[in-house]
Amino acid sequence: MKISLSKLTTKGKALFLAYDQGLEHGPTDFDDKNVDPLYILDIAKKGKYDGIIFQKGIAEKYNKEIRASKVPLIVKLNGKTSLFKGEPISRQLCTVEEAIKLGAKAVGYTIYIGSDYEDEMLQEFEGIQREAHKKGLPVLAWIYPRGKSLKKSGKTEDELMEYSARTGLEVGADIIKIQYVGKEKDLKWAVKSAGRAKVVVAGGFKEGEKELLAKVKEIINSGCIGLAIGRNVWQHKNPLEITKKIKEIIWGGKK
Amino acid sequence: MKISLSKLTTKGKALFLAYDQGLEHGPTDFDDKNVDPLYILDIAKKGKYDGIIFQKGIAEKYNKEIRASKVPLIVKLNGKTSLFKGEPISRQLCTVEEAIKLGAKAVGYTIYIGSDYEDEMLQEFEGIQREAHKKGLPVLAWIYPRGKSLKKSGKTEDELMEYSARTGLEVGADIIKIQYVGKEKDLKWAVKSAGRAKVVVAGGFKEGEKELLAKVKEIINSGCIGLAIGRNVWQHKNPLEITKKIKEIIWGGKK
């Protein structure tokens, strides 16, 4: 079965709102407003995002509102706290079946390539990818190079980014989320390496608005289909305003 | 299915009696009276507790009396002794199905975030949460930061408490049991971070009665739905008297 991305994209482009930071970083990322999943959902709804990324717990407890919002739900299937400081390992914390019950239009999973546990995450991803595709559900793979082996690999940062993108294609991801390092030409090569798999860039970086928008332009120029953005939006004093500016770059104001 | 907490709460508040210390600490916590599960059950019954927390073994061997008492049974599904001194790992020692057969109204599971085995406990919890929710059973998560990584995390004690609360929401707990450190405003923020998941505070601390009651007041003021208390009650010379005082703070004497 061919996996359609039509529910997750607008004219082939996509802007996702990421909100898995509560588990990944803890509530230190939040303030009194954005600590509330409903505040985030409201941004996604009003900003017409192509997807909102939640862990199972939030997808479950705020399910009624999520469904009502019509924002496509992307359930993040694995996760970990930032407290453990050994080689990164992030295990499956929600099944594909459960995600579907929660109304998910796609599922996501993080693979830390280079980690001592790379093999376990690659294998766990395999099961998820297989089951999701059986049900026609697209799979997003967050692919980040991590761990103490990286130094020994002799790879530069942009080579690691490109390797991440290619890994996503090889293991069967439909959309690959990578972190943007290096220059536009490097990201272009990463996109090319990903072949028919689509690439989105993870926000992550915390910068001034001008720098952010410049980066968005590079991301789109490089052939990525869009971004999965989080803190740059929901920590912004006016999330819808910044959303609008980002969307104008992605869709040329036509969305 | 929406998970109802109605069997575990009274007017939205809760006071649970915890008695899993036999496995977690050994009988050094006990005296001639409180070594007996029936003594504890009697306190829970007369004190009209909203739940009593037992391991499978006790839930099984004293099942007739537990059912007769009408105190809601909460089966603790994992546990460990205090003897092993490596990174904490507490594995599932009772299935959800078994707990239901024993008459459980909820199940509990401890996750030591930050431990080298955080990933295994998060994943084991996932299976329990999923199965319990399938049966409409609420899930309590004890979430405690532990392990040698914590020092490297750079987090303060109250940030760790808040992180614990948020983790509970993200992974799908219905009630999150945390240890209270820091000040009332920190606990308030933890409660806020937990969103629609409810927070109870673990007793744990051993203090004078005055200090205990002052703490209970802070706990309730901060938005927690109550406490899961153990030694402060059943090691007390008059457990029902101290129970009454705690309940007056929680319910304003109206229960």
Place this chain on the structure above:
Amino acid sequence: MKISLSKLTTKGKALFLAYDQGLEHGPTDFDDKNVDPLYILDIAKKGKYDGIIFQKGIAEKYNKEIRASKVPLIVKLNGKTSLFKGEPISRQLCTVEEAIKLGAKAVGYTIYIGSDYEDEMLQEFEGIQREAHKKGLPVLAWIYPRGKSLKKSGKTEDELMEYSARTGLEVGADIIKIQYVGKEKDLKWAVKSAGRAKVVVAGGFKEGEKELLAKVKEIINSGCIGLAIGRNVWQHKNPLEITKKIKEIIWGGKK
């Protein structure tokens, strides 16, 4: 279902003959006579023991004779050699189903609390306990504190014995086999800590007959239901004679 101990006890007391030393210690424990399982079975039969403890291999190869003897068969479900010197781990080497086919009236399993692998044995025990109880079969747990963590635990030897007894109750054993250290009052407290789970003492100690019988008296006085004895009997020049003396203490000569 309530688990009945009637097939394993006589007037509420029990004397079991243990013969799992072949795997646990190797044949250095044996001589030309007691190396033969039939010699042991004969002692159990003539001495009217309440149970005989074998590993699967012996229970299978001598099954006809075991059944004919009418001595209740207790299959030990896990085991290890004494050769590996790392943290102790003893894994399941026979299923409950297999034990039942062999005619077992109960199953046994060793848990080394404090070991680096405590969690794995506790969890494996859980599956056994659950399955056995489903079939109405009593479960014996050998609970021994072991491993390099014990020193750091700050517990005294008798506290460890008491902790062992309590662990057995918490995890759902019907009969708990512990090693007797310390004084009679300590063993009494261990028995009390075990609640409705019954306690038997493992022989293990190698002493003169007088000391042995004195110890048996203490064991019975402390509330234990009896002993699981091995070498003190089958290495004895006259096993039935010493059996008789032990039984007189346990049952006051009335059995």
Place this chain on the structure above:
Amino acid sequence: MKISLSKLTTKGKALFLAYDQGLEHGPTDFDDKNVDPLYILDIAKKGKYDGIIFQKGIAEKYNKEIRASKVPLIVKLNGKTSLFKGEPISRQLCTVEEAIKLGAKAVGYTIYIGSDYEDEMLQEFEGIQREAHKKGLPVLAWIYPRGKSLKKSGKTEDELMEYSARTGLEVGADIIKIQYVGKEKDLKWAVKSAGRAKVVVAGGFKEGEKELLAKVKEIINSGCIGLAIGRNVWQHKNPLEITKKIKEIIWGGKK
């Protein structure tokens, strides 16, 4: 059921085009043309290769074109990045069932003998081999000696090559892919050691055309059924030309 190699061989010989380097080495192996799986597929089609080796992701996303090409698809079932620098472990990332759905005519799996994880790969291979043979599907085993133990083994490089070939026979591979080291007589002995299992040589080496073709001659002389070649072909400025020359050596120009 006897496993037929007829779909993977021409007159008993075989030339496979390997393209799993995207995962194994990253896109640094690629240029603007060969980064594209369709470019590779085109070489395989026009060069009439006996098989093309892809990971699941590529086999899925380019499935229509692969089927249309009529090139026999060999799905590589395990893989890893080159980033992790510990003892090599490459886990199953695609099931046999999935490979069959994708139209695979054979499956492949890498075993790193000598690695700390040799046992896990040998065992995972067992499941794959069993399932594939049940469906009549041939199994290729890449067998490479790796890991820090090799130095201690006292084996020479060619002994390790021969050991690889024999391991393939013993574990039930139909075609064994080894790396050619040493001299023709050593490869001959490896082929002999492989018995009824067939041997192909992995390209891997990067050399001048003359040296490459000389090596191909040795490979065929030694009794191997052919090669699984990758970079030497698709990094070549004229892949079909070099393909033709290789085939003339393998089939004497008669294919």
Place this chain on the structure above:
Amino acid sequence: MKISLSKLTTKGKALFLAYDQGLEHGPTDFDDKNVDPLYILDIAKKGKYDGIIFQKGIAEKYNKEIRASKVPLIVKLNGKTSLFKGEPISRQLCTVEEAIKLGAKAVGYTIYIGSDYEDEMLQEFEGIQREAHKKGLPVLAWIYPRGKSLKKSGKTEDELMEYSARTGLEVGADIIKIQYVGKEKDLKWAVKSAGRAKVVVAGGFKEGEKELLAKVKEIINSGCIGLAIGRNVWQHKNPLEITKKIKEIIWGGKK
């Protein structure tokens, strides 16, 4: 069901031809003739061996000839290369079901007692033994003391041999294959320790013919039912001649 050894023995004695060295040691054990499984099978057939020991791969690829030979097939279910130099672990590489399909009359499995992985091999053996006995298939256990713990065990070499034999009985093997060290009286004690399980000695030793035959005599005198011999036969310039001499000792020339 009682497990019959009738298909594997002649008048209660047995001589097996072992040929799992290809995986265990690599082809350095072989020459141009004995590298070929058919050469070995021919020895077994003409020498009327009671069984021939192969790994799955050979049992599969030479199955027609094996069946035609009428030599009872013993499939070795686990194995490893000699390349990995850590604590020995040999995992299951063929299922009992698969072995039966291949026409096996028995299955074999190696347990390295004393190894860090002793527990995993004991447990894997359990599953094999259970399934094989369900189908009425005899189980051979190769039991060898190994690993760095042995030195700390304080056991002598012959005590370790005796322990191996006893372990086989306790875990349910039907035939135990041990390595002969020490003197005849030690082997006698090992045989006695094995009870109703039968003992065969592994060849392994490489000696002159005279010493070999002297050893065979001791082995038979000690009560072993025979040998599982390999290199001493198939590396011999006249395998049938040496076979004949060995058989004369085992059966007194009457077979």
